[in-house]
Each structure stands twice: as structure tokens, then as C-alpha cells.
Amino acid sequence: MTRHFLLLSLLFFASTLSRLVLTVTAGHASAFTSSHASGDTDFIRQSCNATLYPDLCFSSLSRYAAAVQRSPGGLARVAVAVALAKAHGVAAYLSHQTAAVIDEDSGAGASAAVNDCFANLEDAVDEIRGSLKQMRRLRPNEDSGSVRFGVSNVLTWMSAALTDEETCTDGFEGVEEGPVKTSVCDRVTRVKKFTSNALALVNGFANKL
DSSP: OHHHHHHHHHHHHHHHHHHHHHHHHHHHHTTSOHHHHHHHHHHHHHHHTTSSOHHHHHHHHGGGHHHHTTOHHHHHHHHHHHHHHHHHHHHHHHHHHHHSOOOGGGHHHHHHHHHHHHHHHHHHHHHHHHHHHHHHHOOTTSOHHHHHHHHHHHHHHHHHHHHHHHHHHHTTTTSOOOHHHHHHHHHHHHHHHHHHHHHHHHHHHHHTO
16 A cells, blocks of 8 residues: 555656656747747757766756756756656656566566665655755855855755665566566666766756866
């Protein structure tokens, strides 16, 4: 019952977050001309070139060009929001996997690895959520030392989230190959890429302060 409630909560939060990001984007989009949009898109492409996964970065963030404009902080904030939505989605999937009966062919090792991975993803979600809250609190007119301190917290939490995600996939190293291992590792590996990109963009923002 608890895991079922958690699954529904994660799905609701992810859906709400997605609508929020899209609403903010739509609200800004009408205020810009196509020439502005082109320049904003170029800014995102250039910023994404500093990440480990530039193609994924651009494809996932370019749709928010009108809202981001050419703001390093705005881009970092949206990247963190996208990473949170992706992490929530995988956490919801893992919640279902831990509640379901895992095939005997997967073995007890896979079951334990999935449970451990779910715990790690829960931690990662909390850390990314905290990062997003901190990014939303930052104000351009604040004291520069206060902004740097806030961004430093975000860098710490996003790094911790990436470590938790890596710990999840590391936990499957001794598990025999099978559909459960493949499915979980593929999903978490993709989430790691979003988290890594968001971390890089936050770091880029920090370097401009």
C-alpha cells in the first residue's frame, strides 16, 4: 500500500512539474520574435557544448529557449528541473519494480540490487529537488556572496545526486545479465546523463558569477 501511494505521488509530481515548466515556457514565448528565438537557441547549443552529452542537452532544453532567453542561470534552473522530472520518472518505475514479483530467473541478487537502487534514486530525487528549490530562490539583485553560496549548495547536491545514481548502477555489477538488470541500468544511465548535464550547466553559471 505504501509503495502504491509513493508511485502515485511520484507520477503526480512529475506530471505537475512537466506542466509547470511548459506553462512558464509558453508564457514567455509570445513575447519574442523569431530572430530572438534563433539567438536564444544558439545560446543553448553553445552552452550545451560544455556538457558531456551536448546532443541530449540541446534536444531536451532547446524547447525552453524562449523562457531561458540567454540567461546562464535560467538555463541551469531549467536543466535541473528537467533532471528532476527524469529522476522522478525512473524512481516511479523502480517503485513498481520493487513492489512486483521479480522473475526467478533474475535471482535474489537482482531483487536486492533493485531495492538498493530505489533507495539511491530516492536520495537523488531529494537532492535534485533541493537544488531546484535553491535555484528558484536566487535573485539577480541579491548580494553576490549570497548567490555564490546558494549556487555552491546546488553544486554539492547535484554532485551527490549523480553519485547516488552511479551507486545504483554499480550495484548491478555482480548481477547476472537479464531483463531486469538491463531495463533498470538503461533507465538510470539515461538519468545520469541529464543530471550530469544539469550539473555542468550549474557549474557554468557559477563560473560567470
